[in-house]
Amino acid sequence: MDNLRKLDLNLLLTLDTLLKDPNVTRAARSLNLSQPTVSVQLAKLRKNFDDPLFLPGPRGMRPTARAELLRAPLGQALALLNKAVSAPGPFVPAESNHTWQVVAADYCETTVLLPLLRNLRREAPGTRVAVVENANSHIAQAGGKDKVDLFFHIVEESPPGMRCRMLFSERYVLVSRVGHPLLKSAPTLKQFLELDFVIISPDGAGFWGNTDRVLADMRLARKVVLSVPHFMFAVFTIATTDLVGMLPLRLVRDNPQLQYFVPPIDIPGFEMNMLWHEYLHREPSHKWLRDLIVQSLGEEEES
Known part of the structure; x- marks a missing residue:
């Protein structure tokens, strides 16, 4: 030197x-x-x-x-x-063998990545996607990993200093299996409190969520009998038992085994966001992937 x-x-x-x-x-x-x-x-x-x-x-x-x-x-x-x-050349999806790493809970695997895969396999068949699951308590660590291209989370629990794009707004609905003996129609508040609930606790073993906070403000409580870390296990449990759950609409709206109702209380929804490091913001392949995700979600809504 x-x-x-x-x-x-x-x-x-x-x-x-x-x-x-x-x-x-x-x-x-x-x-x-x-x-x-x-x-x-x-x-x-x-x-x-x-x-x-x-x-x-x-x-x-x-x-x-x-x-x-x-x-x-x-x-x-x-x-x-x-x-x-020199400035990087244009990204050519059909010729790429890129591997992207994304951080996503199983909810986002179903609602974001599944719609993406159909377009990704068609337009960039040589590329690969590695999905890394992270609990909420570890999401900040995931955001600090240089190997992570994208992760999907709500803004309130996201690492600071990240680029962010809102993908969609989500709302909660009361979900049960089709033919549930206690749910022929939308329940009253009294009927709601008599149901047995499963709750998703990404960090594990939690029996308290947004629904419980709203009920506590009303000096009420529901019966939560099962706590699980994954959305899809909760969906399977609801589809095969008489347990019910307060789940995001996108996760259940196309499942023929399930029915859903507007709950008798107002539960705040959330915005799902796509986040990435600043140093990746102008990288051609990364920008192409972000745009394809937005395009794929738009097509999903139209279908």
Whole structure:
């Protein structure tokens, strides 16, 4: 590195040009410089390398042995440097073999990633997606991992300093299996409180949620008899037992085994967001994936 500090990059560009065509006049024309300027730069190069670099020959200048040793590595280094500082080319989905890593709970696997996969497999069949599940208590750690391309969460529990795009608004509905003996129609508040509930607790073993907070403000309580960490297990449980749940509408609206009702109390919904690191914001493949997710969700709503 000490040797690099002594050299001006422009000198190396001049040397590379002279190695390709050892003629000061033509090199000056190629570099858009004056001939005296190139001659001065050649003099500096000779001093830095302690070598003449080019000697007079019968047909013009001829590279010395030291200059010949520099030819290949210098050309490769300048090509790599030029590639590093050039603007990235357009992302071509059909030719990509990129692997994306996303952080998502099973709710988002169903409501965000499943609609995406249909388009992704068609437009970028060589790409892969790795889904990493994270509990709410660990979501900040996930956001700090450089390998994570995207994660999906609510803004209130998301890491600071992340780029964010709202994907959709969600609301809660009361869900039971079709043919539930106590739910022929939307229940009254009294009937609601008599039902046996399953609750989703991503951090594990919790028996308290948004519904319970609303009821507590009314000095009421429901019966929560099962706490599970995953949405899909709650869905399966509701579909095969007489337990009911307060679940996001998108998760259950197309399930023929389930029925849902507007609950007798007003439960706040949430906004699902897509989040990513600032350093990925302008990366072409990343931007393409984000746009495809939004497009896929729009198509899902229209169908």
